[in-house]
Amino acid sequence: MKFSALAQHLGPVEATSLAQPPQQDPEITGVMAVDSATAGTLSYIEGDKFAAQIEQTAASALILPTDETLQGRARARGIAWVSCRDPRLAFARAIAQFYRPFRPQPGIHPTAVIDASVTYGKNLSVGAHAVIQAGVTLGDDVCIHPNVVIYPGASIGDHTVLHASCVIHERSQIGRDCVIHCGAVIGSEGFGFVATAQGWEKMEQSGRTVLEDGVEVGCNAAIDRPAVGETRIGRNTKIDNLVQVGHGCQVGEAVAMAAQVGLGGSSRIGHRVLLGGQAGVANQSRVGDGAIATAQTGVNGHVDPGQVVSGTPAVPHKIYLKVSAIYSRLPEMYRLFRRLQRHSS
Amino acid sequence: MKFSALAQHLGPVEATSLAQPPQQDPEITGVMAVDSATAGTLSYIEGDKFAAQIEQTAASALILPTDETLQGRARARGIAWVSCRDPRLAFARAIAQFYRPFRPQPGIHPTAVIDASVTYGKNLSVGAHAVIQAGVTLGDDVCIHPNVVIYPGASIGDHTVLHASCVIHERSQIGRDCVIHCGAVIGSEGFGFVATAQGWEKMEQSGRTVLEDGVEVGCNAAIDRPAVGETRIGRNTKIDNLVQVGHGCQVGEAVAMAAQVGLGGSSRIGHRVLLGGQAGVANQSRVGDGAIATAQTGVNGHVDPGQVVSGTPAVPHKIYLKVSAIYSRLPEMYRLFRRLQRHSS
Amino acid sequence: MKFSALAQHLGPVEATSLAQPPQQDPEITGVMAVDSATAGTLSYIEGDKFAAQIEQTAASALILPTDETLQGRARARGIAWVSCRDPRLAFARAIAQFYRPFRPQPGIHPTAVIDASVTYGKNLSVGAHAVIQAGVTLGDDVCIHPNVVIYPGASIGDHTVLHASCVIHERSQIGRDCVIHCGAVIGSEGFGFVATAQGWEKMEQSGRTVLEDGVEVGCNAAIDRPAVGETRIGRNTKIDNLVQVGHGCQVGEAVAMAAQVGLGGSSRIGHRVLLGGQAGVANQSRVGDGAIATAQTGVNGHVDPGQVVSGTPAVPHKIYLKVSAIYSRLPEMYRLFRRLQRHSS
Structure with missing residues (x-):
């Protein structure tokens, strides 16, 4: 695909509105990381860490930030x-132009065991x-991969994908456009x-x-159900791989939890919260909207909206x-303390 | 069910022996959390954190601690x-009066593959x-959910439940009244x-x-077997979800391990130990009876019986x-140290 | 087997070359841990922690370090x-003389579902x-246990074992002599x-x-694939149980990662690195060859080759x-600081 044609697919959301159209128009055959890109491919540069790559990359085209220095260097190298x-x-949108994720055809495999009451x-x-x-109730365009088990009375919304060997427990309600990755367990018994x-x-x-709709749950994660009420x-x-969500947690919208995060029972996580890898949130704790707990942080108590916390116990970053x-x-x-202590005694 | 009839099921163990019989007798149709309870339901209050809920709850009946102030406030509100x-x-016993967990009927599904030598x-x-x-040997009333795999020579005691997609490795011995949750792996090769x-x-x-009898193992947990001898x-x-128990560990009775706990190889955990979420115990460490390691604690060495430890490395709480x-x-x-240091040099 | 015959199998790699032949020649019927060994069994002693066991063990034979004191004590006890x-x-080699791990016979179970295009x-x-x-492409002597799922286009090398209920995602390449344990997920979507x-x-x-060849991945671990390029x-x-390897990580040869380790996306781990249990490595971090991060350590940034680090954030051990x-x-x-502060103000 010509770079100019590809560029049409990178907008139009404001965040990606093109500040500059392409000045050259190479044929682009794929997308690669900037440090391993080969001729004919598109890559991207973001952040100071990768800026130096602009001098070495073999990519034929780049997506750049609105940074005139970088643009000049690309121009100088004929990229x-x-x-x-x-x-x-x-770049995410460029990938989507070249890659179609594997999706099984509609149809029910003859070895699947489906109760007569399933709709x-x-x-x-x-x-x-x-x-x-x-x-069990399944919406339109639901895709259930091999070896998935759904316990009685669960419902799965339209366009949701259940990857191999995940398990959905009784009464769970899964919205539209969700993805449950391999081995994840939804609605298991709380501890x-x-x-x-x-x-x-x-x-x-x-x-x-x-x-709710559009939730993703990573491989081998577990989201328990509570004694009464809802998680x-x-x-x-x-939600990334190997995350634990305890019974009765209430997690807001557009939250991201990195791998191996653990939420204790009945914790409350606001909207757009970010929890870094291996972070933990104790039972009954509350994390306000937009707050961030960095990797391995241990939250026990309250985190104010927008606050960034780190460490165990968590303190302002x-x-x-x-x-x-x-x-x-x-x-x-x-050592100084010991010396002073001796002098003062 | 009338509240008075329900109350008959909440004892008679000492801990729950009723200090006061119900003064009113509403019809109770279910159990709910105190902050979301509706008319006709029973809830409970425990701890100062929830005491204030007694002024707002719509529950028709409450289980209260032996606290005359709370009792008076309930009486005043006509609860x-x-x-x-x-x-x-x-409250746990009240739930059990209203909720029957899903349990498949006895019978062997025709798609199950069972070796002729299984008893x-x-x-x-x-x-x-x-x-x-x-x-493989299976006791009475064993319940094996879909997609479970049992390797050769394992034995499963009476009334034990194996949830979907868990795996029991060769030679494992699982007692009576155990529950193995989805995706857990018992008896896998030690590292x-x-x-x-x-x-x-x-x-x-x-x-x-x-x-041993009455053990529960959470979703996607792993309990390895050792080179020689037993775990x-x-x-x-x-044992909660996503816990790792290394090869050769000896864990006592009535221990509770919260989610994502990890035990290194050959560690020894006494009876009635509590390990908080994401806590780790290093290889060869020993934790005495009744000790507690709070969430994210890292134990390396010995913890005395009854001690409460926190932090990495663990220190007394x-x-x-x-x-x-x-x-x-x-x-x-x-900053003060730097100032003093300059003065003293 | 006579001890003298067994001893022939414990070499000949330099590390195990026998400094002393056996002086007695008991019949050995099995291998056990030194603290629980019974008559007729072989055990081993390594490290000061276990040296005292030489006075109590009932083992008939021992593998000892090249330590004349220990040797003398064994001799004195007639071991x-x-x-x-x-x-x-x-001792590992001695175990291998007595124990043959369970390995299913070649053959394809009639309930397995194998696409016609599989080679x-x-x-x-x-x-x-x-x-x-x-x-999917499978090499010679591949062993696939029950309930494994392999997505399209993956390849599995000679002699590789896939344990029950693991999942191999599309396009994954698994070398020769690998072992993927139960519930592990290889090649899942990066976060x-x-x-x-x-x-x-x-x-x-x-x-x-x-x-690559000879890799082991523990139970319920997850190794994600990246947006572009390779993990x-x-x-x-x-790699031990419950480990998370993020998208785009590059891990060297002969690395060992203990249980519940987490690697953030695009981290680079050198050769022969040791990562203790529950250690975490942040996105984009680099750990040099031969470095060690002890249990629960949090690496964010660079660790030099050969360095031993601990704590969060990681510092030299x-x-x-x-x-x-x-x-x-x-x-x-x-308290001293507060006193000094008051004096100096």
């Missing part, structure tokens, strides 16, 4: 380019050995036990898990950076 | 109540596409490799994993709280 | 022994309900989303995951130990 506010977003819309695809139990003199006594988990994940929220900067001086401080 | 020492335990007790339930290999000049050389894992999980121990309280003052301390 | 540089390696070598074993999709004013927009993950795991690298040693004195330091 065609467009510029926009969010090169990564434009479903048009274009249903069910892979080999999937098991869909009584009373509900009560201590007695005889040991742990089980509290039955009679609630359900609800995923709820807001629309457009993206600025304080965390200051303390981190002096961390290795602590032994020296301790 | 029927009982009180007991452990409202959460009584089993009465009321066996095997779901679609389950695979049970040679020499046993020996460094050589040519790279890692595998140490075969000839041991087995044993779960053993004591009776009534409850009281010290952790003190250090946490002054954490954000460290940069200020550092 | 046959050999000594070598790496007793654990020799495969000799001695293929495919378990019940496995699903192998279009265009690629771009923030827009309308919420998260998906970046399609058109790349692939490549595992690559070098030969002989061993020696500094970490020093700071840990004074950690519990910080409140006392703080």
Whole structure:
């Protein structure tokens, strides 16, 4: 595809509106990372870390930020380019021009076991050995990969994809345009036990898990259901691999949780919150809209809207950076402290 | 069900023995969380955090602690109540009056693949596409959900439930009344490799994993077997989702491990230990009976019985709280330290 | 087997070359851990921690380090022994003399669903309900356990074992002599989303995951594929349970990652790196050859080759130990600081 034609597909959302049309028009046959790009491919540069790559890349075309220095360097090397506010977003759209993700054809594999009471819309695809139990409702264009198990009474919205070997528990409600990745478990029993003199006594988990529209759940993640009420994940929220969402959590919209994040039971996560990898949020904690907890942070209590926190226990990120900067001086401080202590006694 | 009749089911264990019989007798149609309860439902209040809810809840009946103030406030609002020492335990029993967890009927699905040498007790339930290999022994009332795989020679005790897509490895012994949740893997090969000049050389894992009676293992958790001997999980121990138990660990009775806990190889965990979410215990470490490691704690070494530890490396919780309280003052301390250092040089 | 005959199998690699032949020749019927060994079994002793066991063990034979004191104590107790540089390696080889891991017979189970376009070598074993999709290539002696799913276009090298319920995504390339444990997911979609004013927009993950020869991946681990290019795991690298490898990571040869490690997207891990349990490496970070990050460490940035780091954020392990040693004195330091601060104001 000609670069000029490809560039038409990179907008028109404001963030990617092209500040500059392409000055040259090479044939583009694919997309690659800037440090491994070959002739005929398109790549992108974003952030200072990758700016130096503009001198080495073999890419024939680049998506650049609105940065005249970079644009000049591309021009000097004879690389065609467009510029926009969010090169990564434009690059995502360029990928979509070259790559069609694997999607099984509609149809029900003869080895799938589907209860007679299951209802479903048009274009249903069910892979080999999937098991869909009584009373399940499936929308239009639902795609169920092999070996998926759906327990009774769950509902799955239009265009949702369930990847291989994921499990949807009874009563779960999954919205439209969701993607559940391999091995993820939705609506499993919350960890509900009560201590007695005889040991742990089980509290039955009679609630359900609800995923609103456009939610993605990563491989081998688990989203438990509560004893009563709902665990709820807001629309457009993206959950990475191996994440744990405890029973009764309420997660807002457009949240992103990186891999191995853990949410304790009944925690409340606002809209557009970012949780870095391996971060944990304790039972009953609250994280306000737009807050960020960096990787491995341990939140126990409240995080104000918009706040950035780090460390365990979580403190404002600025304080965390200051303390981190002096961390290795602590032994020296301790020696002085000991000397002063001796003098003062 | 009349509240008075329901209340009969909330005892008689000491912890829930009713201090007060109900003064009113509304019809109760279900159980709900106190902050979302509607008319006709029962809820409970426990802890100062939820006490204020007594002024807003629409519940028709409440389980209260033995707290005369709360009881008076319920009476003033015309809410029927009982009180007991452990409202959460009584609430668990109330849930059990209204909710019957999904349990497949006994019977073997025609698509299940069961080796001719498998022996089993009465009321066996095997779901679609389950695979049970040679020499496996299954007790009475065992329930195996769809897509479960049992490797050769494992044994599963009476009344144990294996949820969808879990895997039981060869030689594993699972007791009575256990629950293995979806995707969990029991008895997998320990991470046993020996460094050589040519790279890692595998140490075969000839041991087995044993779960005693009443153990629960959460979704996508993994409990490895050792090179020689056993990995053993004591009776009534409850393990949450995504937990890792390394090869050769010995875990006591009535332990609770929250989600994403990791136990290194050959660690020893006493009875009634509590491990908070994402806590880690290093290889060969020992945690005494009744000890608690809070969330994200890293134990490396020994923890005395009954001790509460926090932080990485783990220190007594009281010290952790003190250090946490002054954490954000460290940069200020550092500035004074620098000033003193200049003066003293 | 006579101990003298068994001892022939413990070499001849330099590390295990026997410094001393056995002086006695008991019949050995099995291998056990030194603290639970019974008469007729072989065990080993390595490290000061286990040296005291030599006075209690009931083992009939021991593999000892080249330590004359230990050898003398074994001799005094009438225990046959050999000594070598790496007793654990020799013990691994002893286990292999007594234990044959379970391996299904070649053959394709009639319930497996294999696309007509799949190509495969000799001695293929495919378990019940496995699903192998279009265009997959399987080498010689490949063993696929029950309920495995392979998406289209993946390739699996000779002698590789796929344990039950693991999933191999489209285009993944898995080398020879690899082992993928139960529930692991290889080549899943990287967590690629771009923030827009309308919420998260998906970046399609058109790349692939490549595992070189001799790689092991633990239960329920996930190794994502990137938007463009490859995620690559070098030969002989061993990955434990529940590990997350983000999209586009480049991992070197003979690396070991303990359970629950997480690698952020595009991180670069050198050869022979050791990552302790629950350690995390942030996006784009680089860890040099032979470096070690201890358990729960959080790497963000660069770690030099050969460096040992600990803590979050990661610092040299020696500094970490020093700071840990004074950690519990910080409140006392703080009190002195407050006193000095008052005096100086």
